[in-house]
Amino acid sequence: MDKHEKQEAAGTPADAAAEARVDEALQESFPASDPPFWTLGPERPKAAEPADDPQKVRIYSGLGNAAAYAIRDFLHRCDVPFEWVPLNDDAPAEPLCVFPDGTRMAAPTIRQITDKLGWFRNPSRTEYDLAIYGAGPAGLSAAVYAAADGLSTVLVERWALGGQAGSTSRIENYLGFDQGVSGAELAERARRQADKFGVEILLAREGRGAELQPGRGVGILEDGTRIVARASICATGVAYRCLGLPDENRFLGAGLYYGAGASEAPLTAGEHVFVVGGGNSAGQAAMQFALRARQVSIVIRDDSLRRTMSQYLLDRVEAAPAVEVLARTEVTALHGNGVLREITLRDNGSGTERRVPTRWLFVCIGGDPQTSWAESIGMVRDQSGYIVTGPDLGRGRERLQRWPLDRDPYYLETSIPGVFAIGDVRHNAVRRCAAAVGEGAMAVAFVHRVLDGS
Numbered sequence: 001m002d003k004h005e006k007q008e009a010a011g012t013p014a015d016a017a018a019e020a021r022v023d024e025a026l027q028e029s030f031p032a033s034d035p036p037f038w039t040l041g042p043e044r045p046k047a048a049e050p051a052d053d054p055q056k057v058r059i060y061s062g063l064g065n066a067a068a069y070a071i072r073d074f075l076h077r078c079d080v081p082f083e084w085v086p087l088n089d090d091a092p093a094e095p096l097c098v099f100p101d102g103t104r105m106a107a108p109t110i111r112q113i114t115d116k117l118g119w120f121r122n123p124s125r126t127e128y129d130l131a132i133y134g135a136g137p138a139g140l141s142a143a144v145y146a147a148a149d150g151l152s153t154v155l156v157e158r159w160a161l162g163g164q165a166g167s168t169s170r171i172e173n174y175l176g177f178d179q180g181v182s183g184a185e186l187a188e189r190a191r192r193q194a195d196k197f198g199v200e201i202l203l204a205r206e207g208r209g210a211e212l213q214p215g216r217g218v219g220i221l222e223d224g225t226r227i228v229a230r231a232s233i234c235a236t237g238v239a240y241r242c243l244g245l246p247d248e249n250r251f252l253g254a255g256l257y258y259g260a261g262a263s264e265a266p267l268t269a270g271e272h273v274f275v276v277g278g279g280n281s282a283g284q285a286a287m288q289f290a291l292r293a294r295q296v297s298i299v300i301r302d303d304s305l306r307r308t309m310s311q312y313l314l315d316r317v318e319a320a321p322a323v324e325v326l327a328r329t330e331v332t333a334l335h336g337n338g339v340l341r342e343i344t345l346r347d348n349g350s351g352t353e354r355r356v357p358t359r360w361l362f363v364c365i366g367g368d369p370q371t372s373w374a375e376s377i378g379m380v381r382d383q384s385g386y387i388v389t390g391p392d393l394g395r396g397r398e399r400l401q402r403w404p405l406d407r408d409p410y411y412l413e414t415s416i417p418g419v420f421a422i423g424d425v426r427h428n429a430v431r432r433c434a435a436a437v438g439e440g441a442m443a444v445a446f447v448h449r450v451l452d453g454s
């Protein structure tokens with residue numbers, strides 16, 4: 001039996017009353033399912049279940065609990081059915097998860113949850129043909145194409161499958177999905193494809209470092225696990241950019257969220273939601289919240305959304321009665337005691353500031369690559385930290401001098417032979433799902449050449 005299956009909700013005497021309320025809520029008992037139907041496998045059913053489905057994971061927590069938000073976000077992205085049961089302010093500080101087989105886990109980490117779901121794995125091979133780091137659209141695509149071609153392939157993801165795309169409720173410009181597709185569904189479909197072709201997926205595992213030589217790369221995970229592969233692909237995308245306000249971390253998951261917050265949308269009914277950013281991700285988020293929220297305010301520094309948002313989204317934003325655009329405006333402060341209660345908005349035209357009440361602030365202002373590990377092993381990056389690949393490595397004598405082979409680097413190949421970078425993490429990338437997926441497929445063609453020594 002899994003060690004976490006025996007774990008019981010921790011409680012202190014001070015928590016007794018709240019524990020009792022949790023117990024009361026748990027009286028709707030959970031029939032044992034044997035095995036839980038979401039266990040990772042090719043036939044895992046879709047998440048859309050009736051609201052009263054007892055097969056859901058239930059998360060009990062107080063409002064504005066950052067740990068509970070992380071769990072909701074993870075389960076949502078993984079397409080695992082769940083329900084959040086909000087408790088009063090005097091509830092235990094840490095969230096409690098109850099699984100359909102009755103297992104209770106107090107304050108579980110994401111790793112413990114993946115363990116419980118049967119998803120936590122160690123690499124099964126001593127060496128792979130290809131190791132891919134990052135399971136957004138680019139990494140998933142590379143994994144599917146590589147495994148379909150018969151390469152032994154491992155895909156390492158530090159959070160959940162889908163990357164940035166996994167956080168959005170509707171991608172409308174991805175070819176073949178004329179009605180749009182949610183990021184979670186796209187990721188789940190890709191996971192099933194990867195599974196079908198035999199990709200080994202290591203979830204909730206983070207690549208932290210590497211020892212890379214031509215023909216043999218060693219990726220080092222956060223717990224010291226080493227993954228050896230003949231070729232490697234970095235598809236680690238970008239991490240959300242912060243507002244840069246004091247105390248920002250204090251409100252993360254407790255009123256302040258980065259990205260489109262698809263897991264939170266159902267919770268915003270009747271509320272005033274603020275979305276910071278003028279790009280398509282902000283537009284998608286605003287339209288999603290407008291389905292339920294009383295009002296949605298898009299906050300932008302620019303004069304209008306025209307330069308930054310696709311026309312189809314702009315038309316929808318303009319036509320939505322519940323959505324307003326606060327142009328030439330910035331969020332300059334966050335207020336609340338543990339949970340976000342108000343924000344300060346500054347009108348950059350007049351210089352005036354005002355405080356407005358809200359419990360929902362979503363920040364969609366793009367991201368930055370997290371590639372300090374690449375610098376530490378001498379991989380060429382641009383000034384912003386994006387990884388330079390292929391023909392761009394030839395621009396500048398200094399870069400060319402670092403290349404050790406007679407042949408030129410392949411397109412998408414980094415300054416280290418046999419190591420590729422694809423998707424948003426790449427210098428000059430087109431930041432779109434389709435581009436990321438295309439680069440994933442293309443990189444595999446070059447991986448074959450590297451493995452064949454041609």
Ligand SMILES: Cc1cc2nc3c(=O)[nH]c(=O)nc-3n(C[C@H](O)[C@H](O)[C@H](O)COP(=O)(O)OP(=O)(O)OC[C@H]3O[C@@H](n4cnc5c(N)ncnc54)[C@H](O)[C@@H]3O)c2cc1C
Binds near residue numbers: 135205237422423
């Ligand atoms: C809210 C939102 C809506 C969007 N909507 C659209 C749209 O409608 N149409 C469109 O074309 N594009 C859209 N985009 C852009 C699109 O999602 C991105 O261009 C695309 O996801 C890039 O894919 P990627 O695989 O390169 O990187 P990412 O999606 O950023 O994925 C990178 C993955 O790598 C993982 N990772 C990072 N570091 C490590 C590490 N050290 N070890 C292991 N794993 C790691 C991350 O957790 C992540 O899962 C949207 C983006 C956002 C944020």
